[in-house]
Amino acid sequence: MTKPKTIVVKIGSALLANQDLLTPRYGFLQRLMEDIAHLRSQDWNVIVCSSGSVALGLRIIGETPQSAGVSDKQAAAACGMPLLLNAYKQVGHEFGFDIAQVLLTLGDFEDHRRFLNTRNTVHRLLSSGIMPIVNENDTITTEEIRVGDNDRLAAKVAQMVGASDFIILTGVDGLYDRNPDDPEAKFVPEVHDVNDYMDATKGKSTLGTGGMETKLQAANMAQEAGVTTWIAQGEADRPLSRVLEGTGRATKFFPNPEPMSGWDSWITNRLQMAGSLVVSETVATELAEVNRPIRRVDVISADGDFTRGDVLHIYDSNGVERARGLSDFTSEELRVMINNPETEAEQLLGYRTKGEIIRHNNLVMLDTRHVLWDAPSSMSEG
Numbered sequence: 298m299t300k301p302k303t304i305v306v307k308i309g310s311a312l313l314a315n316q317d318l319l320t321p322r323y324g325f326l327q328r329l330m331e332d333i334a335h336l337r338s339q340d341w342n343v344i345v346c347s348s349g350s351v352a353l354g355l356r357i358i359g360e361t362p363q364s365a366g367v368s369d370k371q372a373a374a375a376c377g378m379p380l381l382l383n384a385y386k387q388v389g390h391e392f393g394f395d396i397a398q399v400l401l402t403l404g405d406f407e408d409h410r411r412f413l414n415t416r417n418t419v420h421r422l423l424s425s426g427i428m429p430i431v432n433e434n435d436t437i438t439t440e441e442i443r444v445g446d447n448d449r450l451a452a453k454v455a456q457m458v459g460a461s462d463f464i465i466l467t468g469v470d471g472l473y474d475r476n477p478d479d480p481e482a483k484f485v486p487e488v489h490d491v492n493d494y495m496d497a498t499k500g501k502s503t504l505g506t507g508g509m510e511t512k513l514q515a516a517n518m519a520q521e522a523g524v525t526t527w528i529a530q531g532e533a534d535r536p537l538s539r540v541l542e543g544t545g546r547a548t549k550f551f552p553n554p555e556p557m558s559g560w561d562s563w564i565t566n567r568l569q570m571a572g573s574l575v576v577s578e579t580v581a582t583e584l585a586e587v588n589r590p591i592r593r594v595d596v597i598s599a600d601g602d603f604t605r606g607d608v609l610h611i612y613d614s615n616g617v618e619r620a621r622g623l624s625d626f627t628s629e630e631l632r633v634m635i636n637n638p639e640t641e642a643e644q645l646l647g648y649r650t651k652g653e654i655i656r657h658n659n660l661v662m663l664d665t666r667h668v669l670w671d672a673p674s675s676m677s678e679g
């Protein structure tokens with residue numbers, strides 16, 4: 298028997314909720330779940346990352362996408378999530394399979410123990426043939442602890458479970474080289490480096506949180522983890538099979554042929570960084586050429602309040618981010634060492650240490666293709 302392949306499917310709010318009535322679009326769900334049932338019969342493990350809880354909850358709490366503030370959206374998510382899951386559950390039963398709810402927050406990805414725990418649970422569900430439906434736990438997350446959009450959340454899930462494929466279903470048929478409303482806009486069938494298109498992607502959807510920009514960031518994250526990614530039209534017939542069979546229009550993002558290991562992508566694909574270090578241009582170049590740690594003497598300055606095991610950005614003296622890595626020291630310890638270069642670390646810290654700030658196996662150089670992004674967008678902008 299061949300090993301089942303795993304696919305993560307991200308479904309945007311506009312596909313799941315009727316724009317005017319803010320009620321579930323059962324017709325869409327029916328078509329989607331029929332296609333998922335077909336994939337499951339072909340030995341695919343399917344994980345859905347579904348938006349729609351906020352959109353479906355707004356009407357229940359008497360708000361609209363325009364009127365709702367942050368706490369309204371948090372309350373809406375609490376009302377909409379059971380409605381959304383119930384819709385999936387009913388339709389799933391028609392096609393003979395069960396679904397399960399997996400609500401995550403940023404910390405479930407950022408804390409390695411929680412990351413492994415979440416991954417185990419998702420695999421456990423899949424081993425019983427149950428389809429996990431993942432969403433961000435919007436009700437309890439505030440801006441500092443949320444991923445912010447389901448495009449990147451889904452990419453992180455794809456990376457977490459080692460998916461082979463990732464499809465982002467949306468209201469357009471893929472990526473265009475400029476705003477698709479522009480008559481000159483050209484469809485982009487294939488992308489190797491998303492940096493070529495980042496400028497063409499400003500603008501957001503009205504119901505969900507993401508836009509084409511977060512989709513490209515998500516695609517980049519998945520590509521770097523070796524996952525083949527597509528952006529495709531959700532309204533099409535057999536929206537997933539047609540993409541996988543290559544018979545429908547979609548933008549394909551090719552996986553990096555030399556993907557990062559799970560550990561390296563966990564270090565690199567962080568949405569929250571605890572602090573940063575500056576090293577000289579020479580040290581940065583050396584780090585890229587030879588496997589070596591960042592030592593105490595390499596650090597020109599350190600910023601932020603971090604502890605052992607936190608992930609740091611490593612900048613060169615020109616302000617370019619060159620690497621990310623796990624700190625072996627707290628920010629306080631590091632500053633004491635930087636400020637007293639002549640004194641032995643042992644004398645300063647009170648314990649023996651080699652003074653390797655970031656060990657080489659906890660250090661990942663950033664590929665030129667790696668897209669860097671700012672903090673997650675605020676829910677209030679949604």
Ligand code: GLU
Pocket residue numbers: 309310347348349350351352374432433435445446447448504505506507
């Ligand atoms: N988590 C949000 C929801 O369920 C959607 C976020 C997004 O659209 O990216 O409504």
